[in-house]
Amino acid sequence: MSASTDIAKNPAVLAMPSPGLPKFDYVRARAPGEVSALLAEHGDRARLFMGGTDLFVQMRDGVIAPKIVIDLKTMPGMTDIAFDARSGLRIGAAASMNAIAAHPAVKDHYPLLVEAIETVAAYPLRTRATMGGNLCNGSPAADTAPAALVLEAQCVVMGSEGEWTIPANEFFLHVRKTAMRPGEFLTRIDIPIPPEGWAGRYVKLGRNAGGDLAIVGAAVMGYPDKSAGSGYRFRIALASVAPTPIRVPAAEVLLAAQPISEGLLDEAAQLAEAAAKPIDDLRGTARYRKAMVRNLTRRALDDVWQQLQKER
Ligand SMILES: Cc1cc2nc3c(=O)[nH]c(=O)nc-3n(C[C@H](O)[C@H](O)[C@H](O)COP(=O)(O)OP(=O)(O)OC[C@H]3O[C@@H](n4cnc5c(N)ncnc54)[C@H](O)[C@@H]3O)c2cc1C
Incomplete structure (x- = not known):
């Protein structure tokens, strides 16, 4: 039985009206190599987070109980948003939804993405919530996922063997299951220039x-x-x-x-x-x-x- 199942079935936890966060170690990641090493060392006991609006809800509710939580938004480039008229948009996995929706190039060239983001919860939550987390969470209800699919976004993933790219169309495998392999994490979402006149x-x-x-x-x-x-x-x-x-x-x-x-x-x-x-x-x-x-x-x-x- 995994640690996450243990806590979900623990009668003491279930009896609590709203279980608090379990104890965990917090690591602020500084480089991809450090994240890979921590994931290799701790396996399932480690969880990644960016905004934490999905992760900490699951921890609070006793669905999962990681021993170590790795904060990825402090790594260089993770919150960057850049646009190039030929290659398109590059969104750091940890860029907040509000930062994406307020970016002039996103507003000008990808209004569909802004529209999708603005349906997510409310403005204060979107200050923390990221598009990367929305996709990585693997929920069928993720509001930015349909936009990522029709805009034919590419998910850029980093692992111990280096970087690779997964088309959004191949990223979602099942409920809470993505095509990222154990030890891998999302670093960026690339969205090409949409066709003329779209x-x-x-x-x-x-x-x-x-x-x-x-x-x-x-x-x-x-x-x-x-x-x-x-x-x-x-x-x-x-x-x-x-x-x-x-x-x-x-x-x-x-x-x-x-x-x-x-x-x-x-x-x-x-x-x-x-x-x-x-x-x-x-x-x-x-x-x-x-x-x-x-x-x-x-x-x-x-x-x-x-x-x-x-x-x-
Ligand atoms: C009150 C409330 C309302 C909400 N309303 C909506 C809504 O209307 N629409 C909607 O779509 N969602 C909604 N959500 C869900 C949530 O806010 C979004 O899914 C959000 O975009 C998640 O982003 P995050 O950065 O907070 O993710 P996190 O919680 O940081 O991470 C989400 C998951 O991805 C994993 N992860 C994090 N970073 C990485 C990475 N770089 N690589 C691989 N895995 C990673 C984490 O371990 C976790 O499993 C709501 C949540 C709350 C609490």
């Missing part, structure tokens, strides 16, 4: 307007492309309706193949509904979620299509 939209349904995990989130981006039968290509991604955030390739293929019409947008939204494999949970039933996938995807498609037509 438009995007993130629509989120939560239980309240003041910030809640998504019942359903739908991101759509579209752009003109003469090589497509319809003259356009769309990318669609969903949050909170499958074990991981997902793209909807069947709807994307349909929208590229035939002239865009109201009926075709309806059909694409139905394909998104068909792709969703949600569960019942305290935020909504699977049946409700599937219906909301169709509605939200349709709304986002409509908004993007209208924006694209204005640009013509």
